[in-house]
Amino acid sequence: xxxxxxxxxxxxxxxxxxxxxxxxxxxxxxxxxxxxxxxxxxxxxxxxxxxxxxxxxxxxxxxxxxxxxxxxxxxxxxxxxxxxxxxxxxxxxxxxxxxxxxxxxxxxxxxxxxxxxxxxxxxxxxxxxxxxxxxxxxxxxxxxxxxxxxxxxxxxxxxxxxxxxxxxxxxxxxxxxxxxxxxxxxxxxxxxxxxxxxxxxxxxxxxxxxxxxxxxxxxxxxxxxxxxxxxxxxxxxxxxxxxxxxxxxxxxxxxxxxxxxxxxxxxxxxxxxxxxxxxxxxxxxxxxxxxxxxxxxxxxxxxxxxxxxxxxxxxxxxxxxxxxxxxxxxxxxxxxxxxxxxxxxxxxxxxxxxxxxxxxxxxxxxxxxxxxxxxxxxxxxxxxxxxxxxxxxxxxxxxxxxxxxxxxxxxxxxxxxxxxxxxxxxxxxxxxxxxxxxxxxxxxxxxxxxxxxxxxxxxxxxxxxxxxxxxxxxxxxxxxxxxxxxxxxxxxxxxxxxxxxxxxxxxxxxxxxxxxxxxxxxxxxxxxxxxxxxxxxxxxxxxxxxxxxxxxxxxxxxxxxxxxxxxxxxxxxxxxxxxxxxxxxxxxxxxxxxxxxxxxxxxxxxxxxxxxxxxxxxxxxxxxxxxxxxxxxxxxxxxxxxxxxxxxxxxxxxxxxxxxxxxxxxxxxxxxxxxxxxxxxxxxxxxxxxxxxxxxxxx
Numbered sequence: 001x002x003x004x005x006x007x008x009x010x011x012x013x014x015x016x017x018x019x020x021x022x023x024x025x026x027x028x029x030x031x032x033x034x035x036x037x038x039x040x041x042x043x044x045x046x047x048x049x050x051x052x053x054x055x056x057x058x059x060x061x062x063x064x065x066x067x068x069x070x071x072x073x074x075x076x077x078x079x080x081x082x083x084x085x086x087x088x089x090x091x092x093x094x095x096x097x098x099x100x101x102x103x104x105x106x107x108x109x110x111x112x113x114x115x116x117x118x119x120x121x122x123x124x125x126x127x128x129x130x131x132x133x134x135x136x137x138x139x140x141x142x143x144x145x146x147x148x149x150x151x152x153x154x155x156x157x158x159x160x161x162x163x164x165x166x167x168x169x170x171x172x173x174x175x176x177x178x179x180x181x182x183x184x185x186x187x188x189x190x191x192x193x194x195x196x197x198x199x200x201x202x203x204x205x206x207x208x209x210x211x212x213x214x215x216x217x218x219x220x221x222x223x224x225x226x227x228x229x230x231x232x233x234x235x236x237x238x239x240x241x242x243x244x245x246x247x248x249x250x251x252x253x254x255x256x257x258x259x260x261x262x263x264x265x266x267x268x269x270x271x272x273x274x275x276x277x278x279x280x281x282x283x284x285x286x287x288x289x290x291x292x293x294x295x296x297x298x299x300x301x302x303x304x305x306x307x308x309x310x311x312x313x314x315x316x317x318x319x320x321x322x323x324x325x326x327x328x329x330x331x332x333x334x335x336x337x338x339x340x341x342x343x344x345x346x347x348x349x350x351x352x353x354x355x356x357x358x359x360x361x362x363x364x365x366x367x368x369x370x371x372x373x374x375x376x377x378x379x380x381x382x383x384x385x386x387x388x389x390x391x392x393x394x395x396x397x398x399x400x401x402x403x404x405x406x407x408x409x410x411x412x413x414x415x416x417x418x419x420x421x422x423x424x425x426x427x428x429x430x431x432x433x434x435x436x437x438x439x440x441x442x443x444x445x446x447x448x449x450x451x452x453x454x455x456x457x458x459x460x461x462x463x464x465x466x467x468x469x470x471x472x473x474x475x476x477x478x479x480x481x482x483x484x485x486x487x488x489x490x491x492x493x494x495x496x497x498x499x500x501x502x503x504x505x506x507x508x509x510x511x512x513x514x515x516x517x518x519x520x521x522x523x524x525x526x527x528x529x530x531x532x533x534x535x536x537x538x539x540x541x542x543x544x545x546x547x548x549x550x551x552x553x554x555x556x557x558x559x560x561x562x563x564x565x566x567x568x569x570x571x572x573x574x575x576x577x578x579x580x581x582x583x584x585x586x587x588x589x590x591x592x593x594x595x596x597x598x599x600x601x602x603x604x605x606x607x608x609x610x611x612x613x614x615x616x617x618x619x620x621x622x623x624x625x626x627x628x629x630x631x632x633x634x635x636x637x638x639x640x641x642x643x644x645x646x647x648x649x650x651x652x653x654x655x656x657x658x659x660x661x662x663x664x665x666x667x668x669x670x671x672x673x674x675x676x677x678x679x680x681x682x683x684x685x686x687x688x689x690x691x692x693x694x695x696x697x698x699x
Contacts, residue, residue: 038212039386042117042510050397050512053118059522061097062126065090066526069131070534072661075277077140078538078545078552080615080623082293084284087128087207089230089654094123095214096227117215121511124207125502126523129495133527136457136494137175139535140554142465142486145561149546150554154325154333154561161425161477168536170422175528177415177422178488181435182495183520184411185442187404190503190513195391197358199450204501208508226651233652237276237659244274245667249680256551259683266683268301269620278623280656282630283649288605289612290627296613297621305332315576322548325562329548330575332618333562338582339614340559342589344459350597351448351456358451394507397514408439415488423484425477430468434488441489442496449497450504457497461490462563469567478568483560495524541668555618589614 069086076083102115137143144150147165151158164170186193193199213219248254255274259266282290308331312318320327325334383391412435416428441460449455469482499520506516544550546557571579589610596607616624630653637645684692 039389039510041216042212045116047393047510048116048118050515050518052113053116053122053512053515054518055113055119055122057098057101058094058119058123059126061094061101062123062130062519062523063526064097065093065123065127066130066523066530067534068658068662069127070134070527070530071664072277072657073131073134074139074531074534074538075552075661075664076281077135077556078554080278080619081140081556082281082285082612082615082623082627083135084281084657085203086131086654086657087124087203088210088650089658090127090131091120091124091207091210091214092223092226092230092651092654094127095120095211095223098123099223117211117509118506118511118515120211120214121208121506121509122515122519124211125505125516125519126526129498129502129520129523130527130530132494132498133175133179133524134531134534136179136491137171137527137531137535138487138490138560139531141458141556142461142483142490142560143171144535144546144554144557145559145564146480146483147546147557150557150561153546153548154558154565158479162479164423164480166535166539168532171532171535172528173418174422174487175491175532176525177411177418178491179495179524179528180521181408181411181415181438182442182492183499183517183524184404184408185439185492186446186496186500187399187517188401189443189446190399190500191395193446193450193500194394194503194507197447197450199447199500199504200453201450201501201504202453204504205508208505211505211509222647226648229648230651230655230658233280233655234659234662235655237280237656238663239659240274240276241660241663241667245663245670246677247679247681249677250682251549253677253680253682255681257683263683263685268306269297269616269622270301270625271622272625272629273622275623275626275660276656277660278626279630279633280653280660282627283634283653283656285627285631287631287635288607289609290624290631292608292610292612293616293624294621294628295608297616297624299613300332300335300617301620304335326575331578331581333559334566334574334578334582335585336614336617337559337563337566338586339589339610339617341462342586343593343609343611343614344456344462346590346593348456348459350593351451352444354451355444355448358447390507390510393510394513397512399514399517419484419488423480425472425481426468426484427472427481430471430481430485431488434464434468434485438489438492442493445493446497446500450500455494455497457490457494460493461486464489465560465563466567469564472568474568479561479564482564482567486560486564495520537665537668537672541671553619555615559618 069090072086073083098115098119138145144166146163148158148163149165151163214223244255248256257266258271258274260272261270265271305328308315309328312328316327316330322329324330415435416431419426419431420428445456445460464485465482468485469478472478472481499517502516502520503513505511506513538552539545542550542552545552546554548558574582592607592610596604596609599607634645634649634653637649
């Protein structure tokens, strides 16, 4: 799952019988034994050189998939900010496209280079690196939070130094300057992370096993069936989005405004909005995430906001605009910020503790680590055949450390010179301090991600907001300086953890570290162009983008800007009693996380996640209801046929997400061309309908 901080979270069934558990254990042991000997299966196949792994067809397919996935991530980022892992979809679609390509060439007798798992890994790496820029680029958070539209939405009247409206030129330039430093920061540590420390990187490991299975005979057959299921639900989702478009001629029209739970519930953001995308997201996200979202919506829109609304005239002026941060909107934003910061602080300390504890043990036990000399394990090593082969090939194609260090210094110098011209509020010494601290923070994030699968990129970004924003000060454009600093730090630590995940995937599929690095660089470069162009399409096509009433409210843009304002102005910007409530929810967020960690797992999996609960505080529960419907579908499917659900659930979910996501492209083009839907389907109360009828009859 992704959103504020991307994470993969497992879940299980509470009703498994003893026999089922034994059968499951036997199956897991068999799978583990197979995975341990996977290189025996591929032993007869020659491993292509790192240059042969980087094929033209791989990057053509990567470019096409990068556009598709950028639309998906952008739409999710601009609606709720919850972004599930799309690695499975990238690996599966990459396999399908290249396999189709090679089959056509094979039949025509023109096939010269067979499709390998290393090439599949290159595609997956490139696509995820490219679409990852749509998240770390801040289009739904810090970057869009700089705009005048969000500044006004946040209830302030910005001065010339307090906003910077989006423009393709400076966004692309900014991303190119800051997106590559994280890659160079962790390259010298690749052997330590993967070989010496043997970090697990669960997502990278899972992706590698998936790709390995695709290229085994039985795995290829299953992959074809999965792709077929993905294509079927992709078509359904796309056509459903097209059908819904006909009924959206004006605001609040169409199926997305269907008051499924009643008009009063609709006013408080409780309704099912018929989004195939969020049903699909719900099928991928763990059950507890979806339940947490729903609980957050019930707590806020069902209880808190109606009670605080009754305090209008006492706690805040009753004459304020709905968007004013000194009214109800302020409670919505700042209480959700308090929960997000509490959750982020707890997990930062937790991951940091595990990082330091892990490092201590690694250093203490370094004499017992397998030794590697000249790219080969020594005789004293107890490595399995798989690990011996993987270690030997992983150390064969080195990315020179001098290249990484020299590249980091050169790009840092260019960045220190360039960034103050893009954001004059951000001074060269602010950037220098960040770049001196960045390698350490990048290592911490990459190491912590290897242990926990949790990237704390946005937490480091928030840290930069408060430090640099307060340092710059209100009179020197501290709000914009803080948001820009967030972008610099978030991109560095995010790409660092992504690259080490990819190194782990490459290690397990025998893809060269050099091809992984080149693929990541090319994917990042693609993302620095594709993501801004996709965002620009949204920005130009949907004129209400970023407004709370929009189909694309970009909630984190307002939240990040409010954080920057808080860093610069202090607590004086909060409405009455808001600070006390923020303290309470900040503490509650830490306590709930601590309880989740320290109670037995059979109970902790029922305790909600504060980060997920915070999102509906601002947006409402409509998307949470969609996601719970997705969870219900998966739950019933697992009850009827767990094997089939496990095999095809991710493919069905990916189809629903991809189809609805790609419909955004023709929808945006139609909006830019001025083509409007022909019908407005709107729902009225009986009293409102009578007034409309009376007006029509009188005229």
